[in-house]
Amino acid sequence: MATVNVVNVAKRHQFSWYEQFYFWSIGKGLWITLKHFVKVAFFNKQKTIEYPEKKRQYSSRFRGMHSMKRDEQGRERCTACFCCMWICPANAILIQAAEVPADRQHLHPEDKYAQKFEIDLLRCIFCGLCEEACPKGAIYLDGTGEMAADNREDLVLTKERMMEKLGGPILGQRI
Ligand code: SF4
Ligand code: SF4
Incomplete structure (x- = not known):
């Protein structure tokens, strides 16, 4: 046979x-x-452009890198509820929660805050589930789509980098 x-x-x-x-x-x-x-x-119908001198306009529905938001009073929206971490299908999010200290001016007035919040872009599949799951409107995928880096550390977004201005962090410029 x-x-x-x-x-x-x-x-x-x-x-x-x-x-x-x-x-x-x-x-x-x-x-x-x-x-x-x-x-x-x-x-003159070339589809490519002279990047990075020229850049394309992304659509409003474009999912770029993550950014973390503050509320109207400048306090961090994230309350370390872990919803985004549990829903992430790529296991890309790492959160360490801590109690809000007495000096809480930059934090949301709830019990916890994210002492450490990292997203590993080498794992992330940009599905947007973390944005959808967040009950506080703290995380959005509205940053840049430029992700060239020459080492692994630059591809891990920390909370501080995501808190940078709207448009997301610039890889290679660690803070
Ligand atoms: S976009 Fe998707 S894969 Fe990336 S961190 Fe959010 S939930 Fe995880
Ligand atoms: S970003 Fe949103 S879903 Fe994730 S831990 Fe913070 S509050 Fe919860």
């Missing part, structure tokens, strides 16, 4: 005579290349 199966598979992958010369596939590839060459060279 095993021999018969092998023969059938081999037959299925037999090429016809013109496929064996690959002319058709090579011709198709060359035609596509030629079409793009003509478009770019003579009709």
Whole structure:
């Protein structure tokens, strides 16, 4: 039985005579290349841009890097409820909660705050579930989409980096 199966598979992958010369596939590839060459060279229709000198406008629905928000009085919205951490399918969020200290001016007036809040961008799949799950409107994926970095540490967003201005942190500029 095993021999018969092998023969059938081999037959299925037999090429016809013109496929064996690959002319058709090579011709198709060359035609596509030629079409793009003509478009770019003579009709100025290139799809690429000179990045980073030029940048594209993202749509309003674009999911970039995470940013963390403050309320109208400048206090951190996050109350370390762990909702985002538990819902994250990529296990990318790490939170360490602590009691709000007496000097709580920069914190939300509830029991806890996120003493440590990190998102590992090498794990994150940008699904947006953390944003949806947050009951405090503390975390949004409204930052930049530029994520080039030359070391792993720069790809871990800390709370402090996410608290930077709207538009998110700039990787490579640690604070
Ligand atoms: S966007 Fe998705 S994967 Fe990334 S941290 Fe949020 S919940 Fe996790
Ligand atoms: S960001 Fe939102 S969901 Fe995550 S711990 Fe803070 S308050 Fe909870």
